[in-house]
Amino acid sequence: xxxxxxxxxxxxxxxxxxxxxxxxxxxxxxxxxxxxxxxxxxxxxxxxxxxxxxxxxxxxxxxxxxxxxxxxxxxxxxxxxxxxxxxxxxxxxxxxxxxxxxxxxxxxxxxxxxxxxxxxxxxxxxxxxxxxxxxxxxxxxxxxxxxxxxxxxxxxxxxxxxxxxxxxxxxxxxxxxxxxxxxxxxxxxxxxxxxxxxxxxxxxxxxxxxxxxxxxxxxxxxxxxxxxxxxxxxxxxxx
Amino acid sequence: xxxxxxxxxxxxxxxxxxxxxxxxxxxxxxxxxxxxxxxxxxxxxxxxxxxxxxxxxxxxxxxxxxxxxxxxxxxxxxxxxxxxxxxxxxxxxxxxxxxxxxxxxxxxxxxxxxxxxxxxxxxxxxxxxxxxxxxxxxxxxxxxxxxxxxxxxxxxxxxxxxxxxxxxxxxxxxxxxxxxxxxxxxxxxxxxxxxxxxxxxxxxxxxxxxxxxxxxxxxxxxxxxxxxxxxxxxxxxxxxxxxxxxxxxxxxxxxxxxxxxxxxxxxxxxxxxxxxxxxxxxxxxxxxxxxxxxxxxxxxxxxxxxxxxxxxxxxxxxxxxxxxxxxxxxxxxxxxxxxxxxxxxxxxxxxxxxxxxxxxxxxxxxxxxxxxxxxxxxxxxxxxxxxxxxxxxxxxxxxxxxxxxxxxxxxxxxxxxxxxxxxxxxxxxxxxxxxxxxxxxxxxxxxxxxxxxxxxxxxxxxxxxxxxxxxxxxxxxxxxxxxxxxxxxxxxxxxxxxxxxxxxxxxxxxxxxxxxxxxxxxxxxxxxxxxxxxxxxxxxxxxxxxxxxxxxxxxxxxxxxxxxxxxxxxxxxxxxxxxxxxxxxxxxxxxxxxxxxxxxxxxxxxxxxxxxxxxxxxxxxxxxxxxxxxxxxxxxxxxxxxxxxxxxxxxxxxxxxxxxxxxxxxxxxxxxxxxxxxxxxxxxxxxxxxxxxxxxxxxxxxxxxxxxxxxxxxxxxxxxxxxxxxxxxxxxx
Numbered sequence: 001x002x003x004x005x006x007x008x009x010x011x012x013x014x015x016x017x018x019x020x021x022x023x024x025x026x027x028x029x030x031x032x033x034x035x036x037x038x039x040x041x042x043x044x045x046x047x048x049x050x051x052x053x054x055x056x057x058x059x060x061x062x063x064x065x066x067x068x069x070x071x072x073x074x075x076x077x078x079x080x081x082x083x084x085x086x087x088x089x090x091x092x093x094x095x096x097x098x099x100x101x102x103x104x105x106x107x108x109x110x111x112x113x114x115x116x117x118x119x120x121x122x123x124x125x126x127x128x129x130x131x132x133x134x135x136x137x138x139x140x141x142x143x144x145x146x147x148x149x150x151x152x153x154x155x156x157x158x159x160x161x162x163x164x165x166x167x168x169x170x171x172x173x174x175x176x177x178x179x180x181x182x183x184x185x186x187x188x189x190x191x192x193x194x195x196x197x198x199x200x201x202x203x204x205x206x207x208x209x210x211x212x213x214x215x216x217x218x219x220x221x222x223x224x225x226x227x228x229x230x231x232x233x234x235x236x237x238x239x
Numbered sequence: 240x241x242x243x244x245x246x247x248x249x250x251x252x253x254x255x256x257x258x259x260x261x262x263x264x265x266x267x268x269x270x271x272x273x274x275x276x277x278x279x280x281x282x283x284x285x286x287x288x289x290x291x292x293x294x295x296x297x298x299x300x301x302x303x304x305x306x307x308x309x310x311x312x313x314x315x316x317x318x319x320x321x322x323x324x325x326x327x328x329x330x331x332x333x334x335x336x337x338x339x340x341x342x343x344x345x346x347x348x349x350x351x352x353x354x355x356x357x358x359x360x361x362x363x364x365x366x367x368x369x370x371x372x373x374x375x376x377x378x379x380x381x382x383x384x385x386x387x388x389x390x391x392x393x394x395x396x397x398x399x400x401x402x403x404x405x406x407x408x409x410x411x412x413x414x415x416x417x418x419x420x421x422x423x424x425x426x427x428x429x430x431x432x433x434x435x436x437x438x439x440x441x442x443x444x445x446x447x448x449x450x451x452x453x454x455x456x457x458x459x460x461x462x463x464x465x466x467x468x469x470x471x472x473x474x475x476x477x478x479x480x481x482x483x484x485x486x487x488x489x490x491x492x493x494x495x496x497x498x499x500x501x502x503x504x505x506x507x508x509x510x511x512x513x514x515x516x517x518x519x520x521x522x523x524x525x526x527x528x529x530x531x532x533x534x535x536x537x538x539x540x541x542x543x544x545x546x547x548x549x550x551x552x553x554x555x556x557x558x559x560x561x562x563x564x565x566x567x568x569x570x571x572x573x574x575x576x577x578x579x580x581x582x583x584x585x586x587x588x589x590x591x592x593x594x595x596x597x598x599x600x601x602x603x604x605x606x607x608x609x610x611x612x613x614x615x616x617x618x619x620x621x622x623x624x625x626x627x628x629x630x631x632x633x634x635x636x637x638x639x640x641x642x643x644x645x646x647x648x649x650x651x652x653x654x655x656x657x658x659x660x661x662x663x664x665x666x667x668x669x670x671x672x673x674x675x676x677x678x679x680x681x682x683x684x685x686x687x688x689x690x691x692x693x694x695x696x697x698x699x700x701x702x703x704x705x706x707x708x709x710x711x712x713x714x715x716x717x718x719x720x721x722x723x724x725x726x727x728x729x730x731x732x733x734x735x736x737x738x739x740x741x742x743x744x745x746x747x748x749x750x751x752x753x754x755x756x757x758x759x760x761x762x763x764x765x766x767x768x769x770x771x772x773x774x775x776x777x778x779x780x781x782x783x784x785x786x787x788x789x790x791x792x793x794x795x796x797x798x799x800x801x802x803x804x805x806x807x808x809x810x811x812x813x814x815x816x817x818x819x820x821x822x823x824x825x826x827x828x829x830x831x832x833x834x835x836x837x838x839x840x841x842x843x844x845x846x847x848x849x850x851x852x853x854x855x856x857x858x859x860x861x862x863x864x865x866x867x868x869x870x871x872x873x874x875x876x877x878x879x880x881x882x883x884x885x886x887x888x889x890x891x892x893x894x895x896x897x898x899x900x901x902x903x904x905x906x907x908x909x910x911x912x913x914x915x916x917x918x919x920x921x922x923x924x925x926x927x928x929x930x931x932x933x934x935x936x937x938x939x940x941x942x943x944x945x946x947x948x949x950x951x952x953x954x955x956x957x958x959x960x961x962x963x964x965x966x967x968x969x970x971x972x
Contacts, residue, residue, distance in 0.1 A: 027956075207331055209280070
């Protein structure tokens with residue numbers, strides 16, 4: 001645990017000392033702010049809900065989360081520090097987990113920047129705090145799964161841009177195609193595609209429904225991709 | 240044994256591959272089982288906007304066929320009132336149905352304006368359903384004969400029209416004859432009509448998404464009926480009046496004869512067509528088609544089972560608010576959301592195999608559910624409509640089969656086809672209303688034999704609703720109480736004593752001390768309200784659980800008494816559905832004359848010895864556990880009558896005069912009772928949900944709004960920029 005914490009601390013420090021982190025943070029907040037503006041979420045007399053903002057935010061995360069995670073492992077490959085990490089008394093699992101936790105902390109700070117929206121809404125209306133909480137929980141769940149995919153992508157290459165592309169493409173496919181395919185099927189096949197439909201799963205959180213199925217799905221995806229990342233890192237030892 | 244580097248890679252690679260596959264399988268299983276044994280938390284609080292009722296979950300998870308639910312909600316513009324909110328609510332609801340349907344339910348929300356192709360797909364899908372596919376076959380067969388008939392008609396008319404000019408030359412007097420000119424005009428008109436009808440029918444069959452055979456038959460019939468009438472008139476004139484025209488020539492007479500016989504021949508064919516098509520009913524799928532095409536600007540939900548479908552209108556899904564006591568919606572939406580109730584009801588109708596007959600039992604007089612048509616509009620005294628006519632329509636909508644049984648004239652209970660069971664709604668043997676003065680007054684009281692017919696029928700079916708209540712005195716002048724003929728049966732068999740001699744009223748303090756006057760509820764002292772507006776309350780009975788908070792009223796109430804001790808019938812369990820709460824303001828008296836006299840002389844009355852003081856039940860159910868028979872007994876004969884269930888009232892609100900149902904729970908109470916009797920608790924109304932959306936009503940439309948928006952968009956990024964800049968500066972040092 002101490003090793004994981006050390007890796008996490010080191011990763012966080014390197015993240016916050018890099019201008020990329022602030023550019024990503026700024027870009028993300030501008031993007032969500034624009035979404036809040038164009039969806040008229042903050043109009044006089046509009047419903048006091050962040051639902052449309054959060055739905056748009058989920059699509060934004062497809063681009064921004066891999067941007068946070070792209071450097072986590074690929075940077076170690078590129079800078080040559082990976083070999084010294086391999087010789088350090090840190091397991092592959094601790095390495096990946098430490099990096100994941102660090103990026104998640106950064107991610108949480110990033111979405112904390114959007115708390116200004118519910119605060120503004122509370123000033124001018126009475127939004128359902130339960131629903132807002134559920135929406136944030138959904139953002140964390142989705143972000144966690146996306147981050148794990150991004151870390152897995154980062155573990156595959158030493159080039160950060162390639163890592164970003166490798167992280168973004170499957171997320172775009174998952175987000176868009178899950179929804180796209182669903183409309184062509186009925187019955188069991190539709191159920192299957194619905195179970196892969198991340199937008200729908202996130203929307204459940206977004207409207208105030210926390211379901212064990214969705215929590216397990218996002219947690220499962222997180223664990224699976226972190227597991228894959230561990231296996232990829234591990235493979236460096238025997239390849 | 241040492242292994243080489245490549246073998247090691249293969250071995251390790253295989254190991255990784257297997258562990259990855261295993262991890263994926265574990266994930267899939269975890270998601271699958273978490274779906275099967277799902278638990279969820281609805282963060283919308285008491286509104287529970289994200290949860291289906293247990294009954295609906297049970298219904299959709301137990302479906303034995305695939306069901307498709309399509310919401311057609313167009314949002315024409317952001318300025319369209321409530322459209323977006325309604326579409327969102329319906330989308331969420333459909334999503335819940337799909338989630339709980341576990342592969343049996345496919346749910347979609349379609350904007351028909353943006354996606355007309357999907358609307359057309361839906362229409363095609365509906366028309367292919369077995370129930371509708373064959374429905375139009377007779378219409379189609381009839382229409383195959385129409386073009387030839389119409390052509391023949393047009394040809395006959397054209398041929399004779401062409402000869403009119405020559406006829407006028409040899410018979411100049413004809414041109415001055417009015418009837419002759421009308422005939423000419425009519426011939427022209429028929430020619431035009433034939434052409435127009437032919438084109439209309441062709442368009443209805445070929446240029447729309449589905450051939451509209453029913454509509455085409457209707458057009459053809461209207462056309463031919465009009466033609467028939469016109470040609471018959473012309474034929475009559477040719478045979479009579481035309482021959483009286485002065486100086487008429489033989490060629491004209493020959494023309495009239497020949498034209499007359501041509502018309503006869505065509506009319507024979509027209510009659511055949513009209514006879515063949517007179518019993519053809521409108522085609523259901525075309526009704527759907529009309530409504531769906533209209534849905535482009537409206538909102539409907541289509542619930543499809545494998546063989547048939549139901550269309551739910553905006554009013555079904557978003558009925559107007561009925562609860563006057565509830566605060567207005569923040570967005571002033573005058574409608575509540577009853578989507579779950581409407582969809583689940585449609586699902587039950589579509590998937591349910593057996594239906595229930597509801598037989599209204601009465602003794603003499605007119606049918607309580609079917610009005611007699613007003614034959615002579617000049618009659619000064621109108622025949623009043625049947626007292627339960629609207630209730631009858633509601634029951635049919637709920638998929639019940641309804642029938643009436645006049646015990647006085649028919650000595651066997653009616654047999655309702657397609658009904659798996661029968662519920663008898665037993666009205667007081669007094670005719671439920673006095674017939675028109677022009678009709679003979681019903682005579683005689685119900686005999687013991689007739690009563691036995693009714694009770695035997697009830698015993699045989701095991702399901703009944705008794706609408707009892709106060710029996711008015713037989714004479715307005717003398718204190719001779721009336722009788723409730725089934726009182727003995729209900730007491731001995733079901734353990735419920737209807738105290739029909741007592742009339743319960745709600746009183747209020749009079750000007751004179753220690754005296755009370757009847758509290759007029761809507762100026763009608765015999766109405767006793769339910770809930771916040773009155774002293775009657777619904778209990779926690781399955782029938783009334785969804786009705787709490789809704790207004791209801793009972794009129795001319797007689798107290799009920801649940802028989803206890805030795806008199807209590809064995810194996811019978813009586814449960815109270817509604818009761819007058821403990822209050823000094825309600826009592827039931829048996830001497831109307833005394834109370835009337837008190838009110839007239841002392842301007843107030845007080846309870847006397849022998850009066851029945853609150854609390855007492857006014858509606859109960861009784862179950863015979865030994866043979867699962869069930870009855871419901873209401874101590875108000877007219878609580879479900881249209882006069883009460885259809886009553887509406889007005890109220891002035893900020894957005895104007897609002898009309899609302901005065902007693903919205905009365906009809907639901909009756910319908911829920913029927914569902915409870917049949918054991919279909921699943922069908923008991925879940926009631927509309929309010930689930931108001933909170934608005935940013937504190938944000939005023941003024942110059943500050945752009946600044947607030949600026950804070951939303953700019954504050955976060957600016958902070959990130961500043962922190963990033965500071966870090967960058969510090970690191971540079």
